[in-house]
Amino acid sequence: MRCPPTPFPPINLVDQNPGNFYSRCMLRGLGLMRNRSACLYFVIILVALSCNSCGGKWDDDKKNWRRAFNGRTPPKDVKVVHSRYYRSPHFTYEAYYYFQITASDEFLQSWVKYQNLVLTNPIPANLGLMYDKPVWFLPKPLESYEMWRPADDQFSYFRIFRDKASKDLFVTDSE
Numbered sequence: 739m740r741c742p743p744t745p746f747p748p749i750n751l752v753d754q755n756p757g758n759f760y761s762r763c764m765l766r767g768l769g770l771m772r773n774r775s776a777c778l779y780f781v782i783i784l785v786a787l788s789c790n791s792c793g794g795k796w797d798d799d800k801k802n803w804r805r806a807f808n809g810r811t812p813p814k815d816v817k818v819v820h821s822r823y824y825r826s827p828h829f830t831y832e833a834y835y836y837f838q839i840t841a842s843d844e845f846l847q848s849w850v851k852y853q854n855l856v857l858t859n860p861i862p863a864n865l866g867l868m869y870d871k872p873v874w875f876l877p878k879p880l881e882s883y884e885m886w887r888p889a890d891d892q893f894s895y896f897r898i899f900r901d902k903a904s905k906d907l908f909v910t911d912s913e
Contacts, residue, residue, distance in 0.1 A: 793827025
């Protein structure tokens with residue numbers, strides 16, 4: 739069985755190397771099967787670039803809302819006061835975010851309903867994970883806030899806090 743034609747000189751890979759025929763054909767098409775060390779360097783560089791290009795930490799960046807909420811822009815009645823978004827350069831998805839926003843009570847109530855959130859006592863045991871929490875996030879004692887968390891997912895770290903005095907919302911999640 740021979741590989742499909744490529745612009746590179748033909749090499750009989752089936753007789754020379756055991757293994758997956760189609761993988762060898764792909765590598766041959768890239769011209770990498772001729773030199774195994776070149777193939778290894780190519781794979782290492784590809785993995786390194788793909789892992790490091792997507793990670794980072796952004797503070798008060800206008801794109802943070804889109805990063806956190808799947809490309810959506812903030813609704814018109816929401817003003818982002820502060821934000822932090824972090825995504826690990828690891829090949830699995832690991833991220834967390836913090837937002838301080840101002841929004842209408844109607845926006846909060848629709849978010850609570852849509853996410854199936856329940857009002858919970860804001861005590862340290864209910865806070866969830868808060869990696870690298872910014873100083874502007876929940877700056878007052880916990881008694882100063884109302885807190886909502888998912889009703890149907892005990893392992894979720896999604897939380898909404900509302901400052902009882904200023905009515906500012908503080909939103910966080912981590913995966």
